[in-house]
Amino acid sequence: MSEEPNLSFDIDALFDHMVNNLGHDLADELDWSFSLRSGNLDTLEEVAKEFEQEYLVQLYKSVEETDVDGNSSSGDPMLCIIRRAALTADEVRSLADRLGTIAAERGLVYEGTNCYEPINEEEFFGWLSPDDACWQLQQATDAGLEDNAELPWAFFVLVPDLEGMQKIAAELSTIGLNDRDDFDEPDEDDAFAVCTFVAGRNNEFELREMSTKITQVAESHGGRLEGIQFYTRDEVYEVFGDESDE
Numbered sequence: 001m002s003e004e005p006n007l008s009f010d011i012d013a014l015f016d017h018m019v020n021n022l023g024h025d026l027a028d029e030l031d032w033s034f035s036l037r038s039g040n041l042d043t044l045e046e047v048a049k050e051f052e053q054e055y056l057v058q059l060y061k062s063v064e065e066t067d068v069d070g071n072s073s074s075g076d077p078m079l080c081i082i083r084r085a086a087l088t089a090d091e092v093r094s095l096a097d098r099l100g101t102i103a104a105e106r107g108l109v110y111e112g113t114n115c116y117e118p119i120n121e122e123e124f125f126g127w128l129s130p131d132d133a134c135w136q137l138q139q140a141t142d143a144g145l146e147d148n149a150e151l152p153w154a155f156f157v158l159v160p161d162l163e164g165m166q167k168i169a170a171e172l173s174t175i176g177l178n179d180r181d182d183f184d185e186p187d188e189d190d191a192f193a194v195c196t197f198v199a200g201r202n203n204e205f206e207l208r209e210m211s212t213k214i215t216q217v218a219e220s221h222g223g224r225l226e227g228i229q230f231y232t233r234d235e236v237y238e239v240f241g242d243e244s245d246e
Contacts, residue, residue, distance in 0.1 A: 028086060031083075031117070031118050032084075033116075034080070034099050037111055048079055151200050153198040157214065160222060
């Protein structure tokens with residue numbers, strides 16, 4: 001009995017599966033992700049710099065891994081090189097061979113390729129609903145991010161009045177969510193806000209559990225969960241701006 005092909009490495013089998021089993025139209029663009037791993041972060045950073053002008057690069061400095069018994073440990077860093085295009089099998093194979101050669105020359109591990117539907121950048125960078133945020137985790141996992149890898153979570157709550165905002169902030173503190181920015185000045189729509197930062201993981205169940213908890217607190221005081229993102233505090237202000245300055 002023949003073994004099933006490894007679709008991360010067998011490009012012909014991957015395209016056959018996409019077309020014949022998934023009904024993919026080869027004229028449609030996909031996000032193609034090629035992954036490299038190494039214990040040497042400096043080497044991955046060097047490769048990332050070489051590719052960043054041509055491709056989107058994502059460097060994960062720490063990737064959490066889970067064994068068959070459910071035990072977690074910190075794995076080697078990972079670099080994902082992503083290209084959005086309607087690639088042919090030959091083009092995918094060419095890039096895979098290029099990365100395989102770089103891996104062999106520099107002592108890296110090439111972990112193959114994955115592809116997925118392109119992400120709407122406006123939706124990707126803006127506040128996400130819990131369902132969309134979980135979908136983004138699925139996409140990240142498909143692209144090579146390990147289950148339970150460390151990820152920052154940011155939850156943005158809007159409240160129509162200052163008293164409600166203060167009550168939400170106080171209740172979040174009682175359940176241990178103290179890493180927050182509480183905005184006590186109204187925005188242009190006269191709404192107040194609370195942004196909560198959590199040291200999260202690539203774990204859909206835990207993300208849904210936390211979003212439910214924060215939603216319940218917000219709604220009990222007249223607020224609502226505007227959305228979720230996988231941002232640090234600095235990244236939130238880089239993308240959305242500092243509301244305290246507006």
